[in-house]
Amino acid sequence: MKDHLERRMTTTDLNRMTARNVQVYYGQNHALKDVDVDILDKTVTAFIGPSGCGKSTFLRCLNRMNDTIQGARVEGQILLEGEDIYDRRVDPVQLRAKVGMVFQKPNPFPKSVYDNVAYGPRIHGLARSKAELDQIVESSLRRAALWNEVKDRLAAPGTGLSGGQQQRLCIARAVATNPEVLLMDEPCSALDPIATAQVEELIDELRANFSVVIVTHSMQQAARVSQKTAFFHLGHLVEYGDTTQIFTKPRDPRTEAYITGRIG
Amino acid sequence: MTAPTRSLLVADARTKARNRAEARFRAYGLAAILLSVTLLGILLASILSNGLSAFRQTEITIPVTLDAAAVDKGGKGDLSSLRATSATAYGKLIAKALKDELARQSIPTAGLSDKDIAALISEQAGADLRNRVLGDPRLVGQTVTVDALATGRIDGYFKGRVTLESAEKDSKIKPEQLHLADAMRDAGMMALRFNSGFLTNPDASEKRPEAAGLGVAIAGSLYMMIVVLGLSLPIGVAAAVYLEEFAPKNRFTDLIEVNIANLAAVPSIVFGILGLAAFINFAGLPRSAPLVGGLVLTLMTLPRIIIPARAALKAVPPSIRDAALGIGASKMQSVFHHVLPLAAPGILTGMIIGLAQALGETAPLLLIGMVAFVRDMPGLPPGGFLDPATALPVQVYNWTQRADPAFTERASGAIIVLLAFLLIMNAAAILLRRRFERRW
Numbered sequence: 001m002k003d004h005l006e007r008r009m010t011t012t013d014l015n016r017m018t019a020r021n022v023q024v025y026y027g028q029n030h031a032l033k034d035v036d037v038d039i040l041d042k043t044v045t046a047f048i049g050p051s052g053c054g055k056s057t058f059l060r061c062l063n064r065m066n067d068t069i070q071g072a073r074v075e076g077q078i079l080l081e082g083e084d085i086y087d088r089r090v091d092p093v094q095l096r097a098k099v100g101m102v103f104q105k106p107n108p109f110p111k112s113v114y115d116n117v118a119y120g121p122r123i124h125g126l127a128r129s130k131a132e133l134d135q136i137v138e139s140s141l142r143r144a145a146l147w148n149e150v151k152d153r154l155a156a157p158g159t160g161l162s163g164g165q166q167q168r169l170c171i172a173r174a175v176a177t178n179p180e181v182l183l184m185d186e187p188c189s190a191l192d193p194i195a196t197a198q199v200e201e202l203i204d205e206l207r208a209n210f211s212v213v214i215v216t217h218s219m220q221q222a223a224r225v226s227q228k229t230a231f232f233h234l235g236h237l238v239e240y241g242d243t244t245q246i247f248t249k250p251r252d253p254r255t256e257a258y259i260t261g262r263i264g
Numbered sequence: 265m266t267a268p269t270r271s272l273l274v275a276d277a278r279t280k281a282r283n284r285a286e287a288r289f290r291a292y293g294l295a296a297i298l299l300s301v302t303l304l305g306i307l308l309a310s311i312l313s314n315g316l317s318a319f320r321q322t323e324i325t326i327p328v329t330l331d332a333a334a335v336d337k338g339g340k341g342d343l344s345s346l347r348a349t350s351a352t353a354y355g356k357l358i359a360k361a362l363k364d365e366l367a368r369q370s371i372p373t374a375g376l377s378d379k380d381i382a383a384l385i386s387e388q389a390g391a392d393l394r395n396r397v398l399g400d401p402r403l404v405g406q407t408v409t410v411d412a413l414a415t416g417r418i419d420g421y422f423k424g425r426v427t428l429e430s431a432e433k434d435s436k437i438k439p440e441q442l443h444l445a446d447a448m449r450d451a452g453m454m455a456l457r458f459n460s461g462f463l464t465n466p467d468a469s470e471k472r473p474e475a476a477g478l479g480v481a482i483a484g485s486l487y488m489m490i491v492v493l494g495l496s497l498p499i500g501v502a503a504a505v506y507l508e509e510f511a512p513k514n515r516f517t518d519l520i521e522v523n524i525a526n527l528a529a530v531p532s533i534v535f536g537i538l539g540l541a542a543f544i545n546f547a548g549l550p551r552s553a554p555l556v557g558g559l560v561l562t563l564m565t566l567p568r569i570i571i572p573a574r575a576a577l578k579a580v581p582p583s584i585r586d587a588a589l590g591i592g593a594s595k596m597q598s599v600f601h602h603v604l605p606l607a608a609p610g611i612l613t614g615m616i617i618g619l620a621q622a623l624g625e626t627a628p629l630l631l632i633g634m635v636a637f638v639r640d641m642p643g644l645p646p647g648g649f650l651d652p653a654t655a656l657p658v659q660v661y662n663w664t665q666r667a668d669p670a671f672t673e674r675a676s677g678a679i680i681v682l683l684a685f686l687l688i689m690n691a692a693a694i695l696l697r698r699r700f701e702r703r704w
Contacts, residue, residue: 068589070513097592107583109602119601120591170587177591 014041016181016211017062017099022076024057024066032057035076035237037230039181044203044212046226046243048219050258053232055215059183062213063099064092080180097124100174104186106166108158108173113150116158116169117141120177136176143209144172145202164195168202175206182206184214188221200225219259223247231255311676311683317423318677321459321474322414324385324448328361328393329407335397336404346401354397355382355390358412371447375440384441384448386413388468388475413461414454416473416670418445422456425669462677466639467659473670476663478678480638484554484653485623485685487642491558491649492622496565497615501604503566504573504611509599528567535564536628544632551633552652554642560632561622568618569611576610577603609697616693620686626657634658656682 017039024032032054039045039062047055057066064085066072078085085095097120108116117137120126127133137154141147146168150161158169167187174182184203188196203225206212216222222229223243230240231252239246239255250256270276275283334357337348359382366373366381373381389412397403413419417437420426422445431439448454465477511517539560543549549556580603588598604611629635634654642651654662656678663675 063590065586065589068585093592093594095592096590100592101586101590103583103586103590105583107581107587109584109587110606119588119593123591123593123597123601173587173591 015039016041016081018077018079019058019061020077020079022058022061022074022078024054024061025073025075026069027071031235032061033235035232037237037240039211039213040228041211042207042209043228044207044214044226045228045230046222047213047215047230047232048217048222048258049232049238051217054235055230055232056185058232059185059213059215062181062183063096063101065096065101067092097177098179099181099183100177100179102167102170102174102182102184102187105190106163106170108161108166108169110157110159112155113141113158113161113169114154117172117176120173124177126177140172140176141169143175143206144168145198145205146172162195164191164198167191167195167199171199171202171206175210179210182210182212184212186215186217189217196221219247231258233258311679314673315676315678315680318462318673318680319459320423320456321461322419322422322454323411323457324362324389324414324454325409325411326358326361326365326453327407328358328410330357330397330404332405343398343401346398346404349394351391351394353390354393355385355387358385358389358393358410361410362412365453366444366448369451369453371444371451373444376438376444380438380441381444384414384418384445386415386472386474388413388472411457413472413474414445416668418442418454419474420670421445422449422454423673425673462674463681466641467637467654467662469637470666470668473666473668473674476671476674478656478659478681480641481654481656481659481678482681483642483648484557484634484638485656487554487645487649487653488558488561488655489619489623490645491555492561492565492619495558495562496569496618499562500566500569500615500618501573501611504570504577505599505604507570508574508577509603510595524567524570528571531627532564532625533627533631535560536631538563539628540631550650550652552636552638552654553650554634554653555649556632557629557634557653557655558649560628561625564625564628565618565622568621569614572614572617573607573611576607576614579610580606605700608700612693612696612700616689620689623685623689624657624682626655626661629655629658630661635662656685 015038017037019035019037019039022032022035023030035054035058037045037058047059049055060066061074061078062085066074074086080095080098084090085099109119111119114137117140118127118133121133121136127136138147138151141150146165149165150156150169158166161169167190171182171184171187187203188199191199200221203212203214214222214225226243228241229243229246231238231246231250231254233254239250239252241251246255247259250259334353335349336346337353359378362385363373363378363381389410392413393410396408415437417426417431417434418441421431421437421442426434426437426442428439428442431437431442445454461475462477463482464479465475466480468474468476507517507520539556543556543559544551549559584602584606585598588602589595593601633652635658636652636654638652638654640651642648642653660675660678660682663671663678
């Protein structure tokens with residue numbers, strides 16, 4: 001496992017997103033405390049930790065999906081390319097075009113495969129002509145490694161695909177708006193091992209163009225796909241560092257306990 | 265020590281009791297369904313047996329010579345002078361033609377005066393012929409074949425409502441007249457035909473049930489449904505979308521929610537009083553107008569549309585909203601592009617049920633004057649929305665109040681038309697539902 005981890009090197013250290021001193025409250029409940037994380041460019045960052053530790057909450061802070069939850073409140077600073085995404089002048093709609101999201105359960109729209117992918121570019125006005133839109137749809141489906149499977153049935157409903165295909169369709173839909181950061185909330189938890197392997201391979205390829213943040217329950221998955229890992233426990237960011245370091249020489253005893261299976 | 269094991273092949277007492285309870289429950293359910301199906305069957309059978317005959321009407325076919333001296337009293341041959349001739353004069357012309365025709369076919373009329381013979385023909389026949397001539401003045405001087413309505417009693421005789429025994433005690437008909445009617449039928453002068461007038465004619469007075477039709481009521485109901493659909497669909501759906509998707513969840517919206525549920529339970533006659541006060545007395549809209557009826561029914565229907573529409577919106581999985589928001593759709597785009605289309609089947613079903621209730625509503629319409637006797641068809645939209653009209657259920661109510669048994673048949677016929685409208689609306693709802701559901 002060690003060799004495998006060491007082969008993966010971070011290609012760049014440019015910061016895409018920076019989170020400093022982030023606090024999240026759900027009503028009176030202080031769900032996330034003092035989180036400092038850097039999301040690097042062209043890097044897969046994994047958030048691991050036991051259920052209820054706040055990793056999904058933090059992920060949803062990064063594209064302000066927490067705004068839709070009643071009573072959720074975020075404090076601290078999260079910067080995207082140096083701009084505070086919680087600034088009053090920021091429209092979350094524009095932010096979400098730059099920070100795409102893939103959810104735990106595949107949730108394609110009950111529309112055709114084509115319309116699923118074309119929806120984002122359409123509402124953001126990214127294509128000026130039908131040909132251009134076709135081009136975006138094709139390239140997005142290719143990036144999501146789905147093109148060869150669906151190119152003959154673009155008009156078929158997206159909900160008719162298999163679970164793994166649906167999730168890759170959701171990834172294609174997310175990359176179609178050409179985001180800078182791609183957030184994935186346990187994207188493989190509803191998939192079988194083969195579909196999981198396909199999606200993991202895809203995540204590795206997506207790293208070439210996007211910075212990817214993935215929340216996962218599976219430490220093996222984090223080790224397989226990520227270069228950076230953040231370990232959350234009970235609302236605290238316990239440890240953040242290179243995946244190799246986290247899995248081989250954890251600094252915090254809680255991290256060690258979790259990755260060796262003693263807590264969690 | 266272990267308990268003695270029981271064989272699986274023998275059911276124990278608890279299991280038997282449980283199975284008996286289930287069997288009893290199934291029997292209750294089946295009995296309830298059978299009872300309701302039987303009662304529904306009886307209801308439908310009684311309405312159909314009473315009402316289907318309203319769609320057929322006895323007509324007397326005779327040639328009538330439109331003598332210029334008789335029909336053109338002004339003598340100038342133009343429309344204004346033709347108008348001077350009354351329907352009564354045409355009635356006399358038809359009566360004379362009938363007498364001549366009977367003589368020509370040598371049908372015996374013993375024991376009947378000229379007045380008795382003329383009484384076979386409805387008072388409406390003269391008015392119908394006058395309208396025909398006014399519509400085509402070239403008919404003056406020619407001999408035309410007239411299908412004159414027979415009076416209600418003769419019509420009832422052919423439909424089995426009037427018998428020779430009942431005619432003995434009836435001041436309005438003599439058994440001899442019925443014998444004459446039999447002879448005329450045998451001669452091919454009198455027959456039951458399809459009664460298209462039932463669907464197109466306006467209401468008629470107590471004295472001529474044979475001429476009464478549903479035309480004004482159908483037009484009024486149709487106009488009202490257009491108003492109800494046009495107002496309550498957009499307002500109801502918009503209100504449901506706002507309350508469900510956009511409104512903050514606080515005390516105030518809770519209060520609104522409770523009050524919408526309360527409004528759905530308010531007796532419809534209260535909405536009639538509101539409509540009378542607000543639309544007629546305050547806003548000064550005319551009485552008996554389909555627009556006012558439609559507005560009142562809209563008020564009544566709105567809460568009944570909002571509640572199922574909200575339920576349908578609530579049933580759309582939140583993952584769809586997340587998906588839309590996650591790729592940068594605005595709240596409005598996520599609702600109108602994704603949530604609303606998915607909720608459409610449920611919203612439509614609620615809409616149609618609301619409309620069907622509105623179509624069958626009588627009480628509020630009585631208060632705003634749609635119970636009036638209206639002879640003239642309302643005009644074409646948009647002006648027709650302000651013309652006086654009545655409504656199908658009100659017409660049923662009206663006809664059941666009348667003394668002549670011929671109106672009982674017509675009331676049942678009107679119920680059949682009302683039911684047919686409801687069936688068409690429900691079928692439309694099912695079709696639309698299927699169409700939208702395929703998009704899942």
